[in-house]
Each structure stands twice: as structure tokens, then as C-alpha cells.
Amino acid sequence: MAIEFPTYNGVEVAALPPPGYEVDFDNRKQQKWLEHILIFCLMSPLALMALLQRFYTKIILSKGLQVDDFFMLLGWVTAILTQALMLTSISKRLFCSHSFEMPLTDYESYALYSYVTAPIYMMCNGFTKLSLLLFYLQISPQTWFRRAVWVSITVVSLSSLIIVCFMFFGCSPLHKAFRPKTEGRCVNAGIFYMATAASNIVTDVILFVLPIPMVYSLRMPRIQKFGAMMVFGIGSITIGTSVVRLALLPVVLKSPDPSWDGCPADVWTFVEANLFIICGSMPTLRKFFKHLMPRLMGSSGQSSSYRNPASPGPSNSGNMISRLRHKRKSYAQFASDGEENEMQDFSGGDTTKKQRSVTVTTADQSQVPGDNQSDEGAILQTKSFTLQYN
Incomplete structure (x- = not known):
């Protein structure tokens, strides 16, 4: 037996509008749609350039692509796919629109986009962090450091896999997630969005803190040590974006209008997805710029x-x-x-x-x-x- 939904002016809707609100099904209000487009147009090219720089440095200037580069490529693909799906939904006036201004058929389309996009974004999060952790394995042979990295890889892999599985299989039957008229049960989707943001913060902190003792113990000039710390420090920017998303998500948990109230958090999803790629490609920047501007960058790695x-x-x-x-x-x-051995003057x-x-x-x-x-x-x-x- 199908679940009944209310009607408004003869149109079946997911929810009734608040009293006094004039519904226009053909010209729905949208918020923050321009922010999504601007962030995609500005940050996605930067993410692509960062990825191409990484591949150029690894293929031309180093030993070639390795496993961490493959995971970063998967992260970039899922980041682009996440943003493309959300922008498509925005263009159809689904995302960032009021739920009560959608016919129920359109609300089902919105729910389908959400059902597919959320786990893909979580995959992006997992792939990029696994890429950085696999890179960490290459930068130090110290036993304690490698063990800590492997523990972190296990934590990131399991947390990402569990959240993705619950997002895909959180409803019984599965199509209950995007067909609200179907009888069945679903786990609260808002809880998983909160879990995603919280896990992002925890893993971001791990990625930032993990190399600090190793870098601090290096016997190298202070300017080079500071530069190495900056590379890992800039990567911690994603901690800030995750905190912002986490602060915005509680509004969605009990919201009767998730397509509208969840829009501000979606803006930060765009920012974070691109930062994953940009920050994850930063460790190769020094060698890339040293190749382009050897006099400006100088030499290091003296042995x-x-x-x-x-x-x-x-x-x-x-x-x-x-x-x-x-x-x-x-x-x-x-x-x-x-890198070649360099002589000191x-x-x-x-x-x-x-x-x-x-x-x-x-x-x-x-x-x-x-x-x-x-x-x-x-x-x-x-x-x-x-x-x-x-």
C-alpha cells in the first residue's frame, strides 16, 4: 500500500507550504545556486591544474606514477562527478529549492540525486586521503611512522567503506530512499551527513598531525623545515571546511524542507571536494617549481x-x-x-x-x-x- 501525500492546487507535493506562501511550481525560488556555479568554475580548474602538475612531476621528473597517484585520480573523478550531479540537479531547480514548491515527481528526482551524490562524495573523501597516506609511506622509513600511517589507512578505509555502504543500503527496500511513497524504513540520512562531516574532521586532523614529529626531527635548514611544515599545514585547510559543514548540517536533521535547508552545506561540499585534490597534490609542487625556476627555488636534499x-x-x-x-x-x-645530489657552496x-x-x-x-x-x-x-x- 502506497503512502499518501498532500495536494496543493491539485498537485501532489512532498509537503504543504507554510501559511501565506505563494507557491509557483513553474518558477521556483532557489538560494545559493550562483555560489555553486562560481566555486565550480573557479576551483575545479585549479584542482585539475594541481593534478596535472602532480602527474607531470611524477612522470617526467621522478620515477613515474605510483599507487598514491592512482587514488588521487579516483578522487578527482569522484569530485568532478559529485559537482556535476549537484549542478545538474540545481539546473533542474531541484537542489536549493523548496520541497513544497516541487511536484512529488520532482521531489523524487531530487531524492534520487541526493541518494547517488552523497556516497560518491564520501568516496572522493576516502580516495584523496588514502592517496596522501600512501604518499606518507614513501617519505620516511622510520618504523613508528610507517606503523602510524598503516593504522591511519585502516581507519580511513573502514570509516569510508562503512559510511558509503550505509548511504547506499540505508533503506529497505532500497528504492524507498528516492521514492517516498513506497512503504518501508530508512535510516536517518541526516545522521550520515553528520557522520561524514565528523569523520572528515577526525581524518583531516590525523593527516595534519601525523608527519609533524617526523618533519620536526629532520636535520635540515630551518627555512626548508618551515617549507615542509607549510606543505602539510596548507592541507589542514580542509579541517576548517569540514567544521563549517558540520556546523551547518544540524539544521537539516529535523528540517521538513531538506532541499532548501541543506543548500548552504552543499556549497562547502564543492569547496572541500576541490581542496582535497589541490592540497593532496602539493607535496610535488616544490620539485615542479624547481624544474621551472631552478635559480629561484635553489637546492636542497644535499647528501x-x-x-x-x-x-x-x-x-x-x-x-x-x-x-x-x-x-x-x-x-x-x-x-x-x-633528486640529484647537490653540492653546497x-x-x-x-x-x-x-x-x-x-x-x-x-x-x-x-x-x-x-x-x-x-x-x-x-x-x-x-x-x-x-x-x-x-
Whole structure:
């Protein structure tokens, strides 16, 4: 037996309008539709450029695409799909319109768009965060850090999977979710929207906090350490967007007009979906700009050591290997993707012209394929040259 709905001026509607409201089915009021369009037009190209920059850097300047890049691509696809579905619904005057100004057939269309869009957006959230966590596995061989990353991967995977499944299978029968006249039961959709926003905040905080101890312990110039912290800090912007969405969603929980009251939170969905891609592609920005503007960006990731040829011997070689291992642990987190060893400039205090023979021993990792974590993976190369200075 089908559930009965009220009628207004002979049209079956999902809910009756408030007293005194003049309903116009052909010209429904909409709110914040322009904000959705502007954010999509401004931020989606930025997200695409960030993704292309990431792929260019990985394919041309580094070792090629890896698993984390595949997950970021899936995140971008689901982000675009989420926004495209919502914009299509807005163009049909479904999203951001009053429920009581829709014929019941249109309200069913709105409910169908919501049913499909919400879990796709949650997939976007999960894919992009898994991409960043998989990238974290590549930047440090420290045992505690890798264990923490794997725990975070498990938390993000399970929370995303559970929420997506409940969103898809939260009604019995399934089509009850978008056909309100069908008899059946549904889990409160607002609770899952709240759960999505809350899980976003928790996982965003984890992604921001996780690399801080590792970066803080690095032995590198302060400016480079600050730059590394900024890369991860900018990614924490999504914490703010998740908090805003969470603050806006309680209005929807008990609202008789969800298509209208949920619209402000949907604006932040657009912002957040694009920020997932932009922030997730930031770790490759330094190498990309260093390729475009090498003089401006300068050098980092130094792993060269200098020794005087007057004191060669096995003990010195052992000390050299030890120093190389130590420096590799300090810098490899941000230079293990194929950056060349760079030499540091030195200047003496003597103003007279002098010459001195110097032997440089460098560690070359490029000849040891697949060895990204072993300290013994470095091959020593010795070069001699004459250093002239004033």
C-alpha cells in the first residue's frame, strides 16, 4: 500500500507550504545556486591544474606514477562527478529549492540525486586521503611512522567503506530512499551527513598531525623545515571546511524542507571536494617549481660529504658511510624520489688566492633499483677536483 501525500492546487507535493506562501511550481525560488556555479568554475580548474602538475612531476621528473597517484585520480573523478550531479540537479531547480514548491515527481528526482551524490562524495573523501597516506609511506622509513600511517589507512578505509555502504543500503527496500511513497524504513540520512562531516574532521586532523614529529626531527635548514611544515599545514585547510559543514548540517536533521535547508552545506561540499585534490597534490609542487625556476627555488636534499685526501683509509671510509647514512635518513624523506645530489657552496675567510685538491664522495642511489628504505642502498662514488678560492 502506497503512502499518501498532500495536494496543493491539485498537485501532489512532498509537503504543504507554510501559511501565506505563494507557491509557483513553474518558477521556483532557489538560494545559493550562483555560489555553486562560481566555486565550480573557479576551483575545479585549479584542482585539475594541481593534478596535472602532480602527474607531470611524477612522470617526467621522478620515477613515474605510483599507487598514491592512482587514488588521487579516483578522487578527482569522484569530485568532478559529485559537482556535476549537484549542478545538474540545481539546473533542474531541484537542489536549493523548496520541497513544497516541487511536484512529488520532482521531489523524487531530487531524492534520487541526493541518494547517488552523497556516497560518491564520501568516496572522493576516502580516495584523496588514502592517496596522501600512501604518499606518507614513501617519505620516511622510520618504523613508528610507517606503523602510524598503516593504522591511519585502516581507519580511513573502514570509516569510508562503512559510511558509503550505509548511504547506499540505508533503506529497505532500497528504492524507498528516492521514492517516498513506497512503504518501508530508512535510516536517518541526516545522521550520515553528520557522520561524514565528523569523520572528515577526525581524518583531516590525523593527516595534519601525523608527519609533524617526523618533519620536526629532520636535520635540515630551518627555512626548508618551515617549507615542509607549510606543505602539510596548507592541507589542514580542509579541517576548517569540514567544521563549517558540520556546523551547518544540524539544521537539516529535523528540517521538513531538506532541499532548501541543506543548500548552504552543499556549497562547502564543492569547496572541500576541490581542496582535497589541490592540497593532496602539493607535496610535488616544490620539485615542479624547481624544474621551472631552478635559480629561484635553489637546492636542497644535499647528501654530499667532503674529506681531505690526506687522511684516507678504511676507518675514514667507514665514517664516511656512517655520515652518508645519517644524512640520507635526514634528507631522504623529501629527496628520495630521484633528486640529484647537490653540492653546497663554501667560502673561506682568507682573501689571498689559494688552490686545494678536494675529493668528493657522494652516494648514488639511482643504480640500486627498488631500494628506497635500506641504508646500505647507497653506492659510493669518488671524484677529485681542484678548488680555487680567494
